[in-house]
Structure formats: C-alpha cells, structure tokens
Amino acid sequence: MQLSARESAGLLLVEVMEERIDAAGAIQFKDSMRELTAQGNGRVMLDMSRVAFLDSSGLGAVVAVMKLLGPDRRLELAGLTPTVEKVFRLTRMDSVFVIHPTVPDDMRHAG
Amino acid sequence: MAEIRRDIHLVIASEQMAVRQALAQLLADPGLRHLRCDLRGRIEIVLAEVLNNIVEHAYAEQRGNITIDVSIGPNGIGCCILDGGAAMPGLALPEGKLAPHDPQDLPEGGFGWFLIRTLTEDLSYRRQGNMNELRFRMPETICS
Numbered sequence: 115m116q117l118s119a120r121e122s123a124g125l126l127l128v129e130v131m132e133e134r135i136d137a138a139g140a141i142q143f144k145d146s147m148r149e150l151t152a153q154g155n156g157r158v159m160l161d162m163s164r165v166a167f168l169d170s171s172g173l174g175a176v177v178a179v180m181k182l183l184g185p186d187r188r189l190e191l192a193g194l195t196p197t198v199e200k201v202f203r204l205t206r207m208d209s210v211f212v213i214h215p216t217v218p219d220d221m222r223h224a225g
Numbered sequence: 226m227a228e229i230r231r232d233i234h235l236v237i238a239s240e241q242m243a244v245r246q247a248l249a250q251l252l253a254d255p256g257l258r259h260l261r262c263d264l265r266g267r268i269e270i271v272l273a274e275v276l277n278n279i280v281e282h283a284y285a286e287q288r289g290n291i292t293i294d295v296s297i298g299p300n301g302i303g304c305c306i307l308d309g310g311a312a313m314p315g316l317a318l319p320e321g322k323l324a325p326h327d328p329q330d331l332p333e334g335g336f337g338w339f340l341i342r343t344l345t346e347d348l349s350y351r352r353q354g355n356m357n358e359l360r361f362r363m364p365e366t367i368c369s
Contacts, residue, residue, distance in 0.1 A: 137277040138241035167248075169273040170336035177333045197266035204343055205336045210326060 115142040117150060124156035127221055130165050135172030144175045148182055155187060161217050163193030168201050177207065192217045232256055233295040237276075239284040239308065244276040247293065256297040261365070267344045268295075268302055268363055274337040275306055275359060283310025283357055301364035308357050318350045318359075 116131035128150060135143050151158055160176070162168075168176075180189040192214040194202060202208040233254055237243040248269055251257055257265060272293070279291055292307040313319075321338030342348060345361035352358075 134245065136241075136245060136273060137281070138245050167269060167273075169270065169277065170334070170340060171277065173336055174333040177331050181331065181333070196263075197269060200266055201270060201336075201340070204340060205323060206326060210328070210331060 115139050115146050117143075117146050119150050121154065121156075122221070125221060126151065126154060126156060126158045127161060127217065128158065129161040129163075133164060134167045135165055135175060136167065136169045137171040140171040140175040143172070144178050144182075147179045151179075151183060151187075157188060157190060158183060159190040159192055159214070159217065159221065161192050162198060163195065163216070165198055166195050168198045170201075170205075173201055173205060173207060177210075180211070188212060190214060232297050233293075235293040237291050237293065239280050239287070239289040239291055239310070241277070241280055244273065244280060247276065248273055251293070251295060257295075257302075260297070260302075264302070264363065264365060268304075271341055271344050271361070271363065272304070274341050275304075278337055279306070279308045279310060279357075283308050283313075285311065301362055303362050304360065306359045309355055310357060312352045312357060313350060316350075316352055318348065 118129040118131055120127050128147070130143075132139065160179075176189075176191075183189055190212040193216050194213060199208075202211070202213070233251060233256060235247055235250065237247045251272065252265060252269055257268065260268075276291060276293075280286070287310070289309050294305040296303040319338040321342040323339045324332040324335050326332070341361075345363055348359075348361040350357065350359050
C-alpha cells in the first residue's frame with residue numbers, strides 16, 4: 115500500500131497512491147496510516163483522488179484510522195471518486211467525515 | 226421467469242487477490258464496459274462484497290473455488306454465484322441492517338450485506354447439496 119505524506123502548517127496530507135482500498139489491502143492501509151500518523155497531533159487529510167474503488171473492508175479501514183487518531187484529531191477526506199463516494203453515501207459515512215471535493219489549493223501547493 | 230444466460234462465466238480460487246483480478250476482468254469485459262458508469266460502479270461494489278464474504282466466511286480462508294455467472298441483458302444484469310464453503314448460518318442471508326452511527330464508537334464493519342441488499346433486486350440464497358447459490362439482479366433503472 116503506497117501512501118505519500120507531506121506535512122505543512124499543522125496539516126498532514128496523505129495521498130493514497132493506489133487505485134483500490136479493498137479487502138486485499140485494507141489491513142496494510144490501516145497499518146501504514148498508523149505509522150504515518152504516529153508522530154504529530156494536527157489535522158490529517160486523506161487525498162483519495164487516485165482511488166477508484168473502495169469496498170466495505172476499505173471503508174472499515176478508513177473508519178478505523180479515524181478512531182486511531184482519537185477524538186481530538188479529525189480525519190478529513192478529499193477527492194472521492196464516484197464509486198468511492200457512493201459507498202460513503204449509501205452507508206451514511208459521508209456524515210461522519212469532513213469531505214472536501216478536492217484537496218484545497220493552498221494545501222496542495224504548501225510545503 | 227427468464228433463465229440466467231451464461232454471458233460471462235468465471236471460476237476463481239477463493240482468495241482475496243483472485244477476487245481483485247476477477248473484478249478487473251469482469252469490468253474490462255466488453256459486455257460490462259459499455260454499461261452506464263453508475264451501473265458498473267454498482268456491480269463492482271456488489272460483486273466485491275459477495276465474493277469477499279465467500280472468501281472470509283464461507284471458505285474461511287480454506288481452499289476452494291467460486292463460480293461466477295454474469296448475464297447482461299437489456300434490463301440490467303443477472304448474477305449467480307456458487308461456492309462450496311460453509312452454509313449461511315440458519316440457511317438465511319444476513320439482514321444487513323446498518324448499525325446506528327454512535328459518534329463515540331463508529332462501526333468498522335457490517336456494511337457488506339447492507340450494500341448488497343441496497344444495490345440488488347430479487348436477492349435469493351439456497352443451499353444445494355454442498356453448495357451455496359446466491360442469485361440477484363441489478364436493474365438499469367434503479368439509481369442509487
């Protein structure tokens with residue numbers, strides 16, 4: 115599971131470099147995110163714009179990552195592709211996360 | 226009732242990577258490639274959930290085969306999935322109700338059957354000898 119992380123002004127921006135977060139990759143995704151977020155205590159934004167597909171295991175892993183961060187550290191999502199957005203919407207998990215249509219420009223170019 | 230035609234027929238090993246490859250192969254099939262984008266997304270979600278459930282629960286990581294038949298017709302898609310794993314508990318499909326979202330303790334699972342039930346029609350399960358048979362349709366007309 116390839117993730118690319120950049121930190122700037124208190125925000126950790128993590129870009130998922132894979133096309134899928136599915137049953138075959140969900141545990142690896144969760145473990146990699148745990149390592150990446152172990153240091154620091156700021157906001158975390160997950161750029162999902164390359165992820166074309168997420169199944170219920172992948173959704174569970176994203177929820178697990180949010181819980182790992184604890185109540186004081188929100189996990190924000192950006193760039194949900196149509197099928198990924200559908201899974202979040204149908205399971206009503208779209209109400210649980212702060213979801214940005216795209217990574218805000220100032221964050222994309224920061225750092 | 227129309228018989229399911231055998232337009233696409235796949236037999237795969239009960240493994241997570243084989244499921245991933247089967248989904249890629251199915252979605253690249255000319256029969257599915259030209260469907261409305263929305264229906265392609267729905268079929269990928271449903272088949273992923275059905276197949277992963279078989280790998281994780283019916284075969285419970287034991288070796289076995291899964292047979293996938295997908296029929297594409299003018300009114301949508303019909304699917305028949307066979308496996309030789311353990312029977313569904315109580316010989317019935319899970320209700321697939323979405324757990325209430327407690328912000329203090331969000332669910333990390335239990336989404337699979339909810340998604341399958343939400344996105345399919347005429348979902349049926351039966352145990353035939355040592356086999357599980359799951360059938361469902363995904364009509365063109367439902368948008369969700």
